[in-house]
Amino acid sequence: MNAVEIKKDIHWIGAVDWDRRNFHGYSLSPKGTTYNAFLIKDQKNTIVDTVAAECAGQFLCNASQVTDLSNIAYIVVNHVEPDHSGALPRLVAACKPEKIICSVMGEKALKEYYDTEGWPLHAVKSGDSISIGSRTLHFLETRMLHWPDSMMTYVAEDKLLISSDAFGQNYATAERFADQVDQAELFKEAARYYANIVLPFSSVTLKILDAVKSMKLDIDMIAPDHGLIWRGGLVSRILSDYRQYAIQKPANKAVVFFDTMWRSTEQMAHAVAEGLFQAGTPVAVMSLKSNHHSDVMEEVFHSGAVLAGSATHNNGVLPSVAAMIAYMKGLKPQNKVAAAFGSYGWSGEALKDVSDALAAMHCQVIEGVRARNKPTHDQLKACVELGRTVSLALQDKIAAWS
Numbered sequence: 106m107n108a109v110e111i112k113k114d115i116h117w118i119g120a121v122d123w124d125r126r127n128f129h130g131y132s133l134s135p136k137g138t139t140y141n142a143f144l145i146k147d148q149k150n151t152i153v154d155t156v157a158a159e160c161a162g163q164f165l166c167n168a169s170q171v172t173d174l175s176n177i178a179y180i181v182v183n184h185v186e187p188d189h190s191g192a193l194p195r196l197v198a199a200c201k202p203e204k205i206i207c208s209v210m211g212e213k214a215l216k217e218y219y220d221t222e223g224w225p226l227h228a229v230k231s232g233d234s235i236s237i238g239s240r241t242l243h244f245l246e247t248r249m250l251h252w253p254d255s256m257m258t259y260v261a262e263d264k265l266l267i268s269s270d271a272f273g274q275n276y277a278t279a280e281r282f283a284d285q286v287d288q289a290e291l292f293k294e295a296a297r298y299y300a301n302i303v304l305p306f307s308s309v310t311l312k313i314l315d316a317v318k319s320m321k322l323d324i325d326m327i328a329p330d331h332g333l334i335w336r337g338g339l340v341s342r343i344l345s346d347y348r349q350y351a352i353q354k355p356a357n358k359a360v361v362f363f364d365t366m367w368r369s370t371e372q373m374a375h376a377v378a379e380g381l382f383q384a385g386t387p388v389a390v391m392s393l394k395s396n397h398h399s400d401v402m403e404e405v406f407h408s409g410a411v412l413a414g415s416a417t418h419n420n421g422v423l424p425s426v427a428a429m430i431a432y433m434k435g436l437k438p439q440n441k442v443a444a445a446f447g448s449y450g451w452s453g454e455a456l457k458d459v460s461d462a463l464a465a466m467h468c469q470v471i472e473g474v475r476a477r478n479k480p481t482h483d484q485l486k487a488c489v490e491l492g493r494t495v496s497l498a499l500q501d502k503i504a505a506w507s
């Protein structure tokens with residue numbers, strides 16, 4: 106896609122990666138992603154962020170549509186992760202900038218990723234600013250949102266916050282603005298992105314939202330490094346949604362994920378789901394044979410209750426369930442009611458292993474159900490009862506919250 110002017114003399118010059126499907130285990134659904142970068146034309150022409158190395162050609166071509174690369178004076182690196190800095194070596198070689206501006210942690214990371222000999226690195230801290238002519242760039246460090254080096258750049262004269270990964274969506278489109286696409290799909294992608302990337306940093310997110318509020322920044326556009334740019338009324342909507350995402354208030358919704366060997370645990374999963382539904386909790390049932398862990402995580406994020414089923418396999422948990430639990434543990438979801446269930450042949454360790462893992466994630470764990478070989482009618486009734494018990498515990502938790 107070509108360069109697009111998003112504000113007077115501020116141009117999107119990023120790249121659309123229609124084919125990207127995976128970021129270190131996070132499946133992007135069929136949407137691909139974009140790597141957003143921006144060129145601000147002023148006395149000191151400035152590029153904020155770059156793109157993944159494999160998209161450097163598209164990015165440099167877009168920048169060249171706006172100005173000759175030799176006219177670029179400053180480069181701002183809000184975030185060193187290679188999807189945003191991969192094209193930096195080619196850009197630096199092409200434009201020989203006066204300054205490469207990054208956070209202190211960004212400077213360290215750049216030196217570890219690239220041969221920075223001779224690069225004019227210039228580290229900034231929160232509160233620092235740099236004039237580029239008629240505009241001043243203000244920097245806000247956002248450590249651990251979501252890497253130690255992360256920062257945002259605010260252009261006060263244009264009421265523009267360039268927010269790095271925060272507020273992004275992995276969503277490849279020809280459009281550049283959030284108001285130009287289907288809103289339900291857009292906000293689904295924004296939440297999915299939060300669930301799979303930002304969730305473990307929710308406490309940092311709340312602090313940064315508070316900092317932005319207390320600084321009384323006048324913002325009418327938020328330009329993240331992935332996906333669509335928020336403008337108009339959607340700015341306050343995404344700020345508000347991020348606060349809700351980060352608070353993680355439990356919702357009356359449940360997900361039952363499981364894997365099964367000979368369908369016994371599958372029968373138990375459906376019985377548990379029936380109990381949840383009977384007691385008033387909407388539920389999604391997700392076999393790990395059919396669903397990617399990113400899709401399950403999206404449901405976990407939206408659900409106040411998580412029920413995990415595994416048959417016992419080699420005295421432990423089935424590998425797919427172990428992988429799902431490891432993925433979920435890393436993303437640190439909060440305020441969940443949880444329970445385990447599953448079948449076994451002779452030893453039956455999976456129930457305790459899964460229950461212990463859920464407790465280690467600070468879930469409120471309800472005692473689960475296991476069944477030897479094939480669940481009996483009474484054991485399936487116990488699974489239905491487990492679903493009902495979890496639903497009632499969740500409803501109590503929600504009531505106690507408000």
Ligand code: FEO
Pocket residue numbers: 184186188189251252270330331
């Ligand atoms: Fe989009 Fe943290 O990189």
